Amino acid sequence: MHIHKYEKIWLWSGAVCLTIFLLIVGVSAYAMGNQPPSHMETIDPKKAALTAPFDKPALTKIGDNEYEAVMLAQAFTFTPSKMTVPKGSTVHFKVTSTDVVHGFQIPATNVNMMITPGYVSKISHTFDKPGKYLILCNEYCGVGHQVMAVTLEVTS
Secondary structure (H helix, E strand, O other): OOOOHHHHHHHHHHHHHHHHHHHHHHHHHHHOOOOOOOOOOEOOOOOHHHOOOOOOOOEEEEEOOEEEEEEEEEOOEEEOOEEEEEOOEEEEEEEEEOOOOEEEEEOOOOEEEEEOOOEOEEEEEEEOOOEEEEEEOOOOOOOOHHHOEEEEEEEO
């Protein structure tokens, strides 16, 4: 079978581009460790409010300038609703939902995740600038969605 010269060029160009793309993805995923988060930790959403550590959601100091925020997302509210940390603190957020899918976003930072019932979502962030940060639900969760927010104050 005869393949035209231009077809061969296009086939080889496509194969080379595909190979380069797969190499970039492979190096990024395995050599650099850039892999999507997995939902390794699960929880029964009906019993989440009764299961440790979500039975006592709070901000806890776990080290020097390091905090763990255990939070529960439920119908139009996050618990706890207010938190305060000093400037330069790293906060490890550990969040789950008892009812529907919620969002978890801190504007002007790279903190953004989905809170899915049955799964524990985790993300960490270091707060270098003092001020008040809003933690918002960015996933429509019902008629009271617009009031679902938490204030995180970073003191100097």
